């Protein structure tokens with residue numbers, strides 16, 4: 353395991369369906385990884401894509417993803433004993449401290465947040481979690497986190513379970529209740545949702561995990577840059593609210609693989 | 619201590635330049651390199667007439683002694699890239715516009731468009747080693763190098779630099795052709811054609827299979843190319859390939875380079891490598907009794 357930036361070939365040890373169109377793959381990867389960091393996953397002959405770590409143990413690591421296009425469909429089809437290449441971990445990860453953290457996940461964002469929530473709880477930090485999904489069939493990791501004693505709130509866009517509306521709106525309600533005092537907010541999900549959260553969180557420090565198209569992940573190619581040359585693959589993917597307030601493109605623009613700006617759909 | 623340098627009509631406050639393709643896809647990254655990195659000039663990403671996605675990943679991997687990439691010339695196209703250049707002009711650091719095309723007409727069109735954007739000089743990428751129809755496929759033919767250089771020179775008034783590849787039988791011949799055609803400087807070298815196979819999977823790792831090797835491993839190749847070119851032409855040379863320290867840069871100056879570009883070094887030593895290399899150059903010069911960088915250029919030609 354000498355070179356961090358060269359794919360390490362490993363076998364899938366286990367896989368499971370977490371919810372509709374959402375799958376976890378576990379594999380042996382004996383390198384230290386922090387919650388909020390991510391891997392580049394090489395699916396030979398198909399693509400290499402960024403994926404947050406969703407399970408962390410000494411030897412075994414996992415990723416949890418939604419089937420959206422070619423690469424994730426190819427990943428979805430893999431079975432135990434199939435081989436993939438892994439490089440990383442990349443990025444900074446979350447800062448997990450304080451007495452009470454509000455975690456806000458939208459869509460597959462809960463895959464990125466789950467190990468952070470587990471770490472918070474193991475450090476004795478009270479953890480309130482908002483899990484937002486389009487519909488009840490796409491909610492996952494609820495049981496996993498309940499078992500760790502996280503306080504869970506659910507929202508669905510179609511109202512099929514829990515609060516009807518966006519995770520950011522439900523979070524606003526929770527924040528408005530004076531009884532709840534949070535030292536920090538940690539979020540991962542669609543950018544417009546995270547942007548709304550940033551606008552409503554007042555002076556509670558916020559950390560948000562961003563996604564940008566990635567290629568090198570070693571800070572050279574510039575593909576993932578936001579603001580004044582901040583590399584999401586190196587200085588991110590987790591940025592604090594103060595930094596994000598100065599980034600015009602946050603929640604508005606991302607760049608496609610050619611480098612052209614495209615609007616983020618709200 | 620004077621570490622300023624001049625390439626054609628371009629004055630650089632220091633001899634370190636950001637190499638093409640590194641942190642230069644958007645204005646923000648170049649802004650960071652200029653404001654925090656301390657560069658003497660920046661080269662833009664190589665820009666073409668239309669947008670290109672480049673190759674699928676994997677496009678970049680790190681090997682033991684260098685970086686292997688096959689990006690495939692991704693870029694937003696000249697229509698969109700203009701706004702990025704507009705946003706960094708006020709920073710008063712020379713901007714060198716890198717362009718690539720498939721034939722002389724494309725180069726003419728692109729160089730005019732770049733000149734309209736008010737860049738300080740042009741760098742013609744005749745050396746990308748892994749993209750069909752472009753780069754090295756043109757840059758290994760001395761007659762095409764001459765034709766393209768002539769065509770561009772006739773159409774713009776800003777200085778024109780020609781970036782060459784080491785993957786040729788004689789880089790000297792190419793440099794001579796470029797000089798004859800009126801080039802204002804030679805940039806050497808682009809990446810070295812290379813491959814990495816994963817033996818467990820029995821397949822090349824890069825999606826394009828073949829890529830270009832950069833970083834520490836290629837430094838002796840770059841130094842040799844600059845040295846050979848310097849023996850044969852009069853126009854200035856910009857040295858590039860494997861530079862990570864001030865002493866590396868000094869080796870290039872001694873081989874005959876008037877300035878250096880740094881690419882992969884941004885990975886090895888971070889964004890402010892330009893500042894660091896400059897202070898290392900100054901320290902070396904102080905220690906060895908040099909007051910002017912120009913006194914070092916070409917001294918190894920014994």
Ligand SMILES: Cc1cc2nc3c(=O)[nH]c(=O)nc-3n(C[C@H](O)[C@H](O)[C@H](O)COP(=O)(O)OP(=O)(O)OC[C@H]3O[C@@H](n4cnc5c(N)ncnc54)[C@H](O)[C@@H]3O)c2cc1C
Pocket residue numbers: 390399400401402403404405406415416417418419420421422423424425460463464562563564565566567589675
């Ligand atoms: C740091 C980071 C962590 C991520 N973690 C997760 C996760 O835990 N779970 C999860 O389901 N998804 C995660 N993603 C998103 C995931 O990378 C994309 O869903 C995946 O790349 C889609 O590939 P595809 O070929 O299946 O889809 P495509 O049809 O190719 O693309 C679908 C979308 O994915 C984006 N995408 C494709 N390739 C890349 C790339 N190389 N880099 C970034 N985005 C890309 C496209 O821009 C597009 O918006 C993460 C992304 C980043 C940047």
Ligand SMILES: Cc1cc2nc3c(=O)[nH]c(=O)nc-3n(C[C@H](O)[C@H](O)[C@H](O)COP(=O)(O)O)c2cc1C
Pocket residue numbers: 572573637638639640663664678685687689691716743746781807808809831832833834836858859860861879880881882883
């Ligand atoms: C990721 C990457 C992208 C590159 N893109 C370009 C490019 O678009 N145009 C170009 O002329 N050279 C490109 N190069 C080559 C560099 O400009 C430089 O010539 C080469 O990397 C050697 O210098 P180095 O060892 O300091 O990196 C690229 C190199 C790398 C590593």
Ligand code: FES
Pocket residue numbers: 565566567568569570571572573574575576577583584585586
């Ligand atoms: S992906 Fe290349 S700099 Fe971040």
